[in-house]
Amino acid sequence: MSGENSFEPRIIGFLCRWCSYQGADLAGTSRRHYPSNMVPVRVMCSGRVDPTFVLKAIADGADGVLICGCHPGDCHYQSGNFNAMRRYPLLMKALEQFGIEKERVRLEWISASESEKFALVVKEMTETVRRLGPLEWNRRVFQKGQRKT
Amino acid sequence: MAKLKLALYWAATCGGCEVAVLDLNEKILDVAAAADIYLWPVAMDYKYKDAEAWPDKFIDVCLFNGAIRNSEGEHLAKLLRAKSKVMVAFGSCACFGGIPGLANVADREGVFARVYGETPSTDNRDGTRPQTSFAVPEGELTLPHFYDTVKTLGQTVPVDYFLPGCPPAAKQIWAVVQAIVAGQLPPPGSFVGVAEKSVCEECPRVKEEKKVTAFLRPHQVIPQPEKCLLEQGLVCCGPATRGGCGAQCINANMPCRGCYGPTERVTDQGAKMLSAIASIIDASDEAGVKKVVDQIVDPLGTFYRFGLPNSLLTRVRV
Amino acid sequence: MQRVTIDPITRLEGHGKIEIFLDEAGEVANAYFQVPELRGFERFCEGRPVEELPRITPRICGV
Numbered sequence: 362m363s364g365e366n367s368f369e370p371r372i373i374g375f376l377c378r379w380c381s382y383q384g385a386d387l388a389g390t391s392r393r394h395y396p397s398n399m400v401p402v403r404v405m406c407s408g409r410v411d412p413t414f415v416l417k418a419i420a421d422g423a424d425g426v427l428i429c430g431c432h433p434g435d436c437h438y439q440s441g442n443f444n445a446m447r448r449y450p451l452l453m454k455a456l457e458q459f460g461i462e463k464e465r466v467r468l469e470w471i472s473a474s475e476s477e478k479f480a481l482v483v484k485e486m487t488e489t490v491r492r493l494g495p496l497e498w499n500r501r502v503f504q505k506g507q508r509k510t
Numbered sequence: 511m512a513k514l515k516l517a518l519y520w521a522a523t524c525g526g527c528e529v530a531v532l533d534l535n536e537k538i539l540d541v542a543a544a545a546d547i548y549l550w551p552v553a554m555d556y557k558y559k560d561a562e563a564w565p566d567k568f569i570d571v572c573l574f575n576g577a578i579r580n581s582e583g584e585h586l587a588k589l590l591r592a593k594s595k596v597m598v599a600f601g602s603c604a605c606f607g608g609i610p611g612l613a614n615v616a617d618r619e620g621v622f623a624r625v626y627g628e629t630p631s632t633d634n635r636d637g638t639r640p641q642t643s644f645a646v647p648e649g650e651l652t653l654p655h656f657y658d659t660v661k662t663l664g665q666t667v668p669v670d671y672f673l674p675g676c677p678p679a680a681k682q683i684w685a686v687v688q689a690i691v692a693g694q695l696p697p698p699g700s701f702v703g704v705a706e707k708s709v710c711e712e713c714p715r716v717k718e719e720k721k722v723t724a725f726l727r728p729h730q731v732i733p734q735p736e737k738c739l740l741e742q743g744l745v746c747c748g749p750a751t752r753g754g755c756g757a758q759c760i761n762a763n764m765p766c767r768g769c770y771g772p773t774e775r776v777t778d779q780g781a782k783m784l785s786a787i788a789s790i791i792d793a794s795d796e797a798g799v800k801k802v803v804d805q806i807v808d809p810l811g812t813f814y815r816f817g818l819p820n821s822l823l824t825r826v827r828v
Numbered sequence: 829m830q831r832v833t834i835d836p837i838t839r840l841e842g843h844g845k846i847e848i849f850l851d852e853a854g855e856v857a858n859a860y861f862q863v864p865e866l867r868g869f870e871r872f873c874e875g876r877p878v879e880e881l882p883r884i885t886p887r888i889c890g891v
Contacts, residue, residue: 412781416822433794446796448788450803455784458615458810458875460827502827522867525841526890552891555838582843582864609887612872621868629870640866648829648849648857654864677890728879767883811876815884 370490372399372425373418374483375410379437381429383473388480395480396487399427406430407468408441412452415466422499425465425490427482432470442470464489465496514545514570514691517561518600519590520552521583522610522660523576527601528552530677531573534684544691545570549590561589569594571690573673575601577610577819578661582654591667596695598686598702602676602769604663606779607819609676612811614818614825617658660819670698676769676816678703679755701774705753708773709766713748713757717741721792725805739765740790745812750782767815778822780813829857841891 376382382403388395404410407430415426428449430442449468457463467486471479495501520528528550532538548569549556572594578584591597602608613621626632626639644651663669673686682703689695689702696702705712717738726743733739739746739760746765748757752773759766772779787806793799806812814821830850837844843865851857869888873881 412784413778413822416778416781420822420824443794444789447791447793447799448785450796450800451784451788451806451809452781454803454806455780455809455813458808458826459823498823498827502823502825522865524887524890526887529891551836551838552841553839557838558835579867580864609884610867612884613868615875616868616871621866621871624871624874625866625868646858646860649831649847651847651860651862653862656866676887727877764883807877808875808880811880 368491368495370398370424370487370495371422372427372483372486372490373423374399374401374427374429375404375407375414376401377407377430377437377442378403378405380431380435380473381407381469381471381479384429384471384475384479387473388476391476393476393480395483398487398490399483406436406438406441407445408436408438408443410445410448412448412455415452415456419461419465419496419498422497424493424496425467425486427486428466428468429471429479429482430468432472435472461496462493464493515568516541516545516547517549517569517572517590517594518547518552519549519572519574519576519586521574521576521586521604521663522579523601523603524609525552526677527573527575527603530601530675530680530683533677533680534687535680537684541687544687558586558589561593564593566592567595571596571598573598573600574663575599575604576663577603577607578657578663578666579610579613580654580656584661584666585654587663587666596670596690597663597667598671598673599663599669600673601678602674602771602816604669605672605674605820606771606817607660607662608769608816611660611662611817611819612815614660615810616826617828618656620828622656659825662819665819671695672701673703674701674752674770675703675755679758681756682754701752703754704770706774707753709748709751709753709755709757709760709770712753712755713738713760715739715760720790722790722802723792724802727805727807733763735763745787745806747779747783747813747815749786750776750779750813767812769816771817771820779817780810780821783813784809830854841889 410428418426430445436442453463469482572590599605626634640653642655686703715738716736720741722743724743733742744765747768748766751766751768752770754770776782791802832848834846845862847860849858
């Protein structure tokens with residue numbers, strides 16, 4: 362895949378099982394249209410999303426990563442999404458040092474009823490990442506070295 | 511019992527690991543009694559061609575320190591791997607990339623441009639750069655190929671044991687030497703001379719509830735000697751770092767920078783450190799969190815200080 | 829022209845290599861000293877906080 366028009370970004374979405382995944386479900390049952398570029402991964406809580414997950418997704422070829430959790434105060438486990446909120450800006454700071462544009466990794470609060478917001482976020486993010494072009498860490502960046510194992 | 515055949519080599523390194531071997535002090539005589547050294551460029555006069563002439567698996571144990579920075583390092587790693595029964599990645603550079611691995615913030619062009627062009631003390635009006643091959647009137651001179659990316663020893667050749675540390679603590683080296691002499695090494699692929707748990711387990715400081723409202727730099731605080739450095743707002747990599755060093759830096763009132771690498775179950779040391787630091791930030795709204803995070807000036811250079819080539823991303827995109 | 833290669837130079841800190849060229853009489857005609865190692869501290873110290881440099885630059889030479 363090369364050229365701006367033919368590039369289809371691959372975005373990994375970590376969706377909290379209680380709110381955001383339900384929001385995605387509702388988007389589906391409500392027949393809302395949004396791009397199919399995001400591959401959802403259901404996690405129990407946005408607080409479960411270790412920065413390692415994001416780095417692993419990028420290292421294995423994702424062009425963007427979306428993390429969605431319950432709105433602050435609504436966490437099923439009370440404080441899980443606050444952990445996500447605390448990790449995200451520090452992770453972003455490190456990712457910028459790695460040469461990764463901050464638009465490629467996004468944290469959003471999406472409740473079970475916000476299917477419209479969910480569809481909008483996925484659409485926006487797909488377009489933003491499409492504009493940024495392929496990241497292809499697994500091919501372009503590792504090429505400068507040698508992939509371990 | 512026949513004496514062990516030992517080889518010590520250094521690739522991209524500082525020589526501190528060689529000195530760490532000498533830090534065994536008088537026990538070095540016991541090493542000499544149990545083993546004959548066949549290659550040790552810093553201390554003895556052997557040439558590469560001597561090593562090339564050995565039969566395969568001639569050496570019993572090779573202690574290889576330094577990261578793989580250029581084609582010479584890679585060649586020697588492959589050569590010594592073939593000639594050695596047991597290959598030990600000795601020190602943080604060989605295990606994780608170490609300080610030379612920080613050069614993965616740039617590529618070859620970035621390093622050359624700075625070193626041979628831009629530094630204030632560089633006077634190189636002709637723009638001379640190292641050449642892999644250069645013709646002089648008498649013949650051809652060659653230099654190794656400088657890679658874009660620093661690699662660990664384990665990313666270059668199969669490694670039997672990893673002995674991390676910058677440098678490895680003398681008592682750990684001694685424990686490993688004894689295990690080698692006694693033939694009591696653990697299964698290949700293991701880390702040796704390390705603790706199972708994190709540096710925090712070895713740290714003698716008092717640890718209470720970790721809630722940090724501000725991260726401080728050294729000119730802003732004189733750390734108390736008894737209290738956890740993280741709780742005092744100093745970034746300390748102890749929680750994400752394997753123990754075994756005896757918390758040497760922390761005992762000198764300096765925070766840990768992670769030279770023993772990640773603990774057994776951690777994939778990416780920097781990511782775990784990010785997580786650990788984030789979890790102690792005492793703020794519950796985005797603006798408050800951002801204010802604290804802004805005080806951490808160099809996450810990449812701090813959390814990946816000794817392990818950038820060993821990380822999931824391995825290098826910076828340039 | 830005869831050539832004598834000393835690779836590596838031993839019993840010092842760092843990497844070095846010497847190429848010596850001899851003339852017909854066996855006398856040294858020319859010699860070249862080469863350093864086949866570079867780590868790039870000049871580059872990767874950039875961007876690090878100044879208070880961290882006392883913990884990075886000692887690794888220029890540990891001997």
